[in-house]
Amino acid sequence: MTADRPTTLLAELTHRCPLHCPYCSNPLELTRAAQELPTDDWKRVLTQARRLGVLQLGLSGGEPMVRKDLEELAAHAHAEGLYTTLVTSGLGFTRPRAERLREAGLEHVQVSLQDADDDNAERIAGVRSVRQKRAAAALATELGFAFTVNVVLHRANLDRIEAIIALAGEMGADRLELANTQFYGWGLVNRDALMPTREQVDRAFEAAERAKQRWRGRMQIVFVLPDYYERYPKPCYGGWGKLYIVVHPDGTAAPCHAAVQITDLTMPNVKDHDLAWIWQESPGFNAFRGDAWMREPCAGCERKCADFGGCRCQAFALTGDARNADPVCSLSPAHGLIEEALRQADGSRPFTYRVLAGEPQSA
Amino acid sequence: MSPADRPVARAVPGAAMPGTAAAGPDAAAPAPAVGPDTVPRLWRVARVGFDEVRQRPVLLYPEGAVLLNETGAAILRLVDGRRTVREIAERLAGEYHAPDDAARAEILRDVTAYLAGLVARELVHDR
Numbered sequence: 001m002t003a004d005r006p007t008t009l010l011a012e013l014t015h016r017c018p019l020h021c022p023y024c025s026n027p028l029e030l031t032r033a034a035q036e037l038p039t040d041d042w043k044r045v046l047t048q049a050r051r052l053g054v055l056q057l058g059l060s061g062g063e064p065m066v067r068k069d070l071e072e073l074a075a076h077a078h079a080e081g082l083y084t085t086l087v088t089s090g091l092g093f094t095r096p097r098a099e100r101l102r103e104a105g106l107e108h109v110q111v112s113l114q115d116a117d118d119d120n121a122e123r124i125a126g127v128r129s130v131r132q133k134r135a136a137a138a139l140a141t142e143l144g145f146a147f148t149v150n151v152v153l154h155r156a157n158l159d160r161i162e163a164i165i166a167l168a169g170e171m172g173a174d175r176l177e178l179a180n181t182q183f184y185g186w187g188l189v190n191r192d193a194l195m196p197t198r199e200q201v202d203r204a205f206e207a208a209e210r211a212k213q214r215w216r217g218r219m220q221i222v223f224v225l226p227d228y229y230e231r232y233p234k235p236c237y238g239g240w241g242k243l244y245i246v247v248h249p250d251g252t253a254a255p256c257h258a259a260v261q262i263t264d265l266t267m268p269n270v271k272d273h274d275l276a277w278i279w280q281e282s283p284g285f286n287a288f289r290g291d292a293w294m295r296e297p298c299a300g301c302e303r304k305c306a307d308f309g310g311c312r313c314q315a316f317a318l319t320g321d322a323r324n325a326d327p328v329c330s331l332s333p334a335h336g337l338i339e340e341a342l343r344q345a346d347g348s349r350p351f352t353y354r355v356l357a358g359e360p361q362s363a
Numbered sequence: 364m365s366p367a368d369r370p371v372a373r374a375v376p377g378a379a380m381p382g383t384a385a386a387g388p389d390a391a392a393p394a395p396a397v398g399p400d401t402v403p404r405l406w407r408v409a410r411v412g413f414d415e416v417r418q419r420p421v422l423l424y425p426e427g428a429v430l431l432n433e434t435g436a437a438i439l440r441l442v443d444g445r446r447t448v449r450e451i452a453e454r455l456a457g458e459y460h461a462p463d464d465a466a467r468a469e470i471l472r473d474v475t476a477y478l479a480g481l482v483a484r485e486l487v488h489d490r
Contacts (some may be wrong), residue, residue, distance in 0.1 A: 005416070005417065007428055050416070051416065052416070053414075053416045053417060055414060055421060055423060055428045056423075056426065056427070056428060081412070081415065083412075083423045083424075083428070085425060085426065107408075107425075108408065108425045108426075110425075146407075146408030146424075146425045148425055148426075174406075174407065174408050174425065175408075175425055175426075216485065217485075217488045217489070217490055220406075220485045
């Protein structure tokens with residue numbers, strides 16, 4: 001099957017991170033520093049990505065600022081013509097490094113916030129971080145980066161959405177991403193603690209809609225709905241292997257973050273293969289292209305070209321088979337799993353914080 | 364590939380998340396009207412570039428890209444935060460040697476509709 005050209009590469013440079021957020025999108029099995037790809041391998045991947053058609057690069061992690069070669073990678077990406085985003089917690093985004101990144105051609109900085117309430121923000125992050133995040137946000141605007149604030153929403157911060165929007169506005173954000181938690185990996189482990197109520201989601205959605213009008217032309221606001229409350233599933237990044245490539249710290253390439261969690265699929269590694277082969281030929285990237293893999297109710301569904309059966313990773317995580325319909329879909333025979341999860345979640349469970357074995361703990 | 368402009372990397376809202384259902388700027392609430400006297404300006408953090416791989420001009424912005432056709436790129440090159448929609452259309456009518464008033468009116472309609480689409484997506488601002 002012919003692959004479209006990819007547009008976006010997310011380079012997860014490291015899993016090391018000073019934060020311990022319980023919804024982290026990294027896999028439960030985190031990669032140690034010694035297994036991270038070296039600088040030259042990353043540069044090769046960036047060059048191959050641009051040749052393949054990638055326009056947008058995310059330098060992410062973990063916390064990408066822990067990589068000492070970040071400036072070198074940003075400069076290489078810029079020379080290749082990539083539009084580059086730094087996805088950071090803000091910790092380590094110090095003035096000298098921020099200035100060097102600006103000189104290197106980095107265009108866009110995304111800083112995560114956990115909450116508008118400082119104490120709760122640090123409880124969620126599992127570490128003292130608010131002061132450094134505010135300093136990072138101020139630097140990002142002062143140095144003229146395009147600046148996004150990203151907030152993962154869940155039961156413990158949704159009720160402060162107005163204050164969160166106001167804070168992002170005060171910080172001078174060009175964009176605000178309000179993304180409800182998705183339940184993979186660490187998020188799935190913490191599902192009972194993070195799952196919002198329907199009332200919280202509805203109120204937040206309305207607040208975000210009002211804010212979009214109020215901030216139009218000054219701050220673009222994106223609100224990502226929580227799929228457990230949706231009638232139909234989300235269209236996995238426009239379809240499996242359609243636009244998006246994630247490269248993990250050890251060089252494993254996949255069509256999204258969570259795909260490495262589908263344990264009966266083998267994902268290729270950039271140490272062994274050119275990115276063009278990975279994109280066009282690898283069994284992993286071809287596994288769910290098109291619709292030949294679909295079962296009922298997806299195979300005969302008129303929505304199959306709109307949402308592609310939903311998320312393969314969620315189907316695998318919840319039903320044990322990635323070919324099944326995403327159980328978030330109200331037409332899925334396994335949709336009861338979602339209803340049950342919503343009934344059970346009451347927020348009474350404590351967070352299981354994301355921890356990289358052997359890393360120093362502070363909270 | 365379609366000759367029309369098409370979004371290639373939509374807002375990947377929640378870039379740190381696996382696949383997302385977005386109620387982003389595209390799905391957004393009613394956009395303000397764009398008319399001949401509107402002074403459009405490009406979003407501060409968006410820029411027009413050229414994709415050597417696809418051999419197409421492209422509008423790049425945080426978390427997204429829109430492949431442009433030649434007409435779209437020509438319009439955006441004239442969006443400078445000072446010209447009105449009418450002035451942009453008149454410039455293009457000159458460049459394309461529009462033969463008569465009907466042709467010029469059609470260009471004005473096309474430019475207005477094109478910019479209204481980008482305003483709705485918050486890639487171009489109308490104030």
